[in-house]
Every structure is written in C-alpha cells, then in structure tokens.
Amino acid sequence: MTKSIIILIAIFFLNFNNPKEKLEDFNGSYVTAESGLLCREVPNGKIIYKFPYGTEVEIIDRTDIELTITDDGKEITGDWVKVKAKNSNKTGYVFDGFLKSAWELDPQKIAELTPSHFIKTSNPKGLLLNGIYDIYDINLNITRQININKISEVIILSVTKFDRPETRKPIGNYWKEHCEWGKFLKIIYKNEEIIVFGRNILQVNSNEHKTYKTKKINFVFAENFLTNSRTSIHELSGCFSVNNILIKSDKNYSLIYDSESTKEDILTFFDNDYGSEHISSLIIKKDTIYSNVGQNFQEGIGEYKLKIFNNNNNWKFIKYDKKRDYQQD
Incomplete structure (x- = not known):
C-alpha cells in the first residue's frame, strides 16, 4: 500500500500533459542522495563534482565494481557506473545505489534540495x-x-x-x-x-x-x-x-x-x-x-x-x- 501511494504521489508530481513535460523527458536516472551524490574521476578516485538531489544523469558505461554502503542504518548495494549529467558536459563515476527513476523522487525534497532547472x-x-x-x-x-x-x-x-x-x-x-x-x-x-x-x-x-x-x-x-x-x-x-x-x-x-x-x-x-x-x-x-x-x-x-x-x-x-x-x- 505504501509503495502504491509513493508511485501515485510521483505521478501527481510529474504531470505529463501540455504545457507539462512529456513522458520521455523523465526516462533518465535521477540522484536520490539527499546530501548530493559524489562524482569521481575513476571508481573510488578523486572527487570532481557533487550532483544535487534530483539531478538527471545518463548512464554511459557500467563497471563490475560492486560497493555496499550504510546510509541511515540501511545497507545499500550497487555498482560504480560512468554517467553524464543531462544538459551539461559533466561526466564521471558514481555509485548507482543512489540513482533511481523519476517515479521514486520525493517532490518535497525536490522543492527543498534541487536547484532550478x-x-x-x-x-x-x-x-x-x-x-x-x-x-x-x-x-x-x-x-x-x-x-x-x-x-x-x-x-x-x-x-x-x-x-x-x-x-x-x-x-x-x-x-x-x-x-x-x-x-x-x-x-x-x-x-x-x-x-x-x-x-x-x-x-x-x-x-x-x-x-x-x-x-x-x-x-x-x-x-x-x-x-x-x-x-x-x-x-x-x-x-x-x-x-x-x-x-x-x-x-x-x-x-x-x-x-x-x-x-x-x-x-x-x-x-x-x-x-x-x-x-x-x-x-x-x-x-x-x-x-x-x-x-x-x-x-x-x-x-x-x-x-x-x-x-x-x-x-x-x-x-x-x-x-x-x-x-x-
């Protein structure tokens, strides 16, 4: 039941009819780390960017390097992937445990944490x-x-x-x-x-x-x-x-x-x-x-x-x- 409510909130939030965005505008992956997602030159390497919550990225390459972290007492497992931020030339490697679909974004966190785009x-x-x-x-x-x-x-x-x-x-x-x-x-x-x-x-x-x-x-x-x-x-x-x-x-x-x-x-x-x-x-x-x-x-x-x-x-x-x-x- 809770999952259904979250999905409905996301649908309510995105609004796909004119003059709204079209469905394909939300097909990418989005950063869900509230404090921002660190982007590195190589997996576990030098930090070059921090992508804010709600940033849309395109996964352009995947690695076999797995990582498990603990966030707020919960274990999250994922891989290092190479991404490119949409509408910019910023590329690098991030942990994909904090990359989700648009449906899983929290509208209130978008309002509080995401820069205007x-x-x-x-x-x-x-x-x-x-x-x-x-x-x-x-x-x-x-x-x-x-x-x-x-x-x-x-x-x-x-x-x-x-x-x-x-x-x-x-x-x-x-x-x-x-x-x-x-x-x-x-x-x-x-x-x-x-x-x-x-x-x-x-x-x-x-x-x-x-x-x-x-x-x-x-x-x-x-x-x-x-x-x-x-x-x-x-x-x-x-x-x-x-x-x-x-x-x-x-x-x-x-x-x-x-x-x-x-x-x-x-x-x-x-x-x-x-x-x-x-x-x-x-x-x-x-x-x-x-x-x-x-x-x-x-x-x-x-x-x-x-x-x-x-x-x-x-x-x-x-x-x-x-x-x-x-x-x-």
Whole structure:
C-alpha cells in the first residue's frame, strides 16, 4: 500500500500533459542522495563534482565494481557506473545505489534540495493575467514585484522541469498545498526577460475567429501552469484540471465571467484522465454566442448549453439545460 501511494504521489508530481513535460523527458536516472551524490574521476578516485538531489544523469558505461554502503542504518548495494549529467558536459563515476527513476523522487525534497532547472517550451505563446507578480532570480529568490493591470501577451522561453511551491515556507498538508504548486517560467514581457511563478500565466493552445456585431473577435483557448489546473489524479488529491477561454477584441483580452454568480467565476473547461468537456462550434445569433458543451466522466456522460454575450463591455456567460446520464453496470 505504501509503495502504491509513493508511485501515485510521483505521478501527481510529474504531470505529463501540455504545457507539462512529456513522458520521455523523465526516462533518465535521477540522484536520490539527499546530501548530493559524489562524482569521481575513476571508481573510488578523486572527487570532481557533487550532483544535487534530483539531478538527471545518463548512464554511459557500467563497471563490475560492486560497493555496499550504510546510509541511515540501511545497507545499500550497487555498482560504480560512468554517467553524464543531462544538459551539461559533466561526466564521471558514481555509485548507482543512489540513482533511481523519476517515479521514486520525493517532490518535497525536490522543492527543498534541487536547484532550478529550466527546459525550453515547445509553445512560446503566453498571456499574463492581471495581478501583482513577484520577480525571481535564477535561484528563485524574490527580487522585486510588477503590477499587471491589463492582460498582456508574453513569450514563454522555458519552464522549470519540476513543479515547486510558490514560497519556501514549510509544507503543511502536502496533498492540499500541492494543488497550488506549479512551474516557474522564464518569459519576455515588454522586451525584458524575467522569471515568474506560473500562477495566472496562460499558455495559448488555439484560437477561433468569429465576427460579433460587425467586429472581429478571437476565442482563445489556454491553460495555466498551476498543478491545481493540471494534475491527472485530482480525485485523489482534490485538485482539478481546467482549460481557460478568453475573448480577444481590438487587441484586448477579456476573461468571460458567470453572469449569475456574485463571485468572479470565470469560464473554464475541465480536461483530464477522469473526464473532459468539449465545446462544439460557436454560433452567433444577433448579440449572443451559443454553443453546446459535451462532458465525459468515468461514470457517464453529460452536456449543457452555453450562452456568451457582452454586457457593458464585460463578457458574460450562462450555462443552462444541464443533463447527466450515468452508466449502468
């Protein structure tokens, strides 16, 4: 049971869907020594590097030299292997008793012990939502803040390989707080390269062009970088996965708000391993945009109708005619 929980935590932590990493990005071997893994010129030879916890390495040669060590009262047996650190030219020999698969990494130890490592994103189109953002240095220390009062286009250069918490405060309830973990991003905003946490930053996936009251508009489908909106085992964790939808008109972006809610609830669609929502073609009649949204769940299917309209320069939506059909065993 304990082993199963550890594996589920690892799956929850890695997140393989766009804009996340792909499965093959985690096929290497990873350092699991909390104090770092010593790398030597030859087996038992001169120390030349220390690889931090979570460092990914490629095993390029194996030896028949076996070694048994005692770590925290537990015997660990392995061999000396020659490795190359991914994304660097560092090579040498290490003890493979502290090399494991990505599934066996501890997310909390990653957050505490692993230096930030950014990987290039395949989709650079991004949006920065309104709000106050902390700006970080390469070591993820806050250096200053910026205030965004208009949804702005940005170029996403790269994202951290692993999800991390936004702050360095001690982690309390892991399963609850991990929903608020996410990627740190290197982005270009107003011709400046900065590092920000992924909260309220969207990666644009697609656009649909429409004409509304003689005006050209774009429906923009995007997703953000919080674990809360991306995890694949939300039913175990309480997290969920959503895609955002915005409207672009006259170079301005707008979120779409629930017209029947006193809260600022925005229009989103869930999409994960446990269910999904799929919006059909958008049809414009007079001053209203109509669509049907289909739903797939593990226990059945559902659907509802959607109306989108502009009210005093604010985009609003209404969901109606909701239906749910549960499958019979």
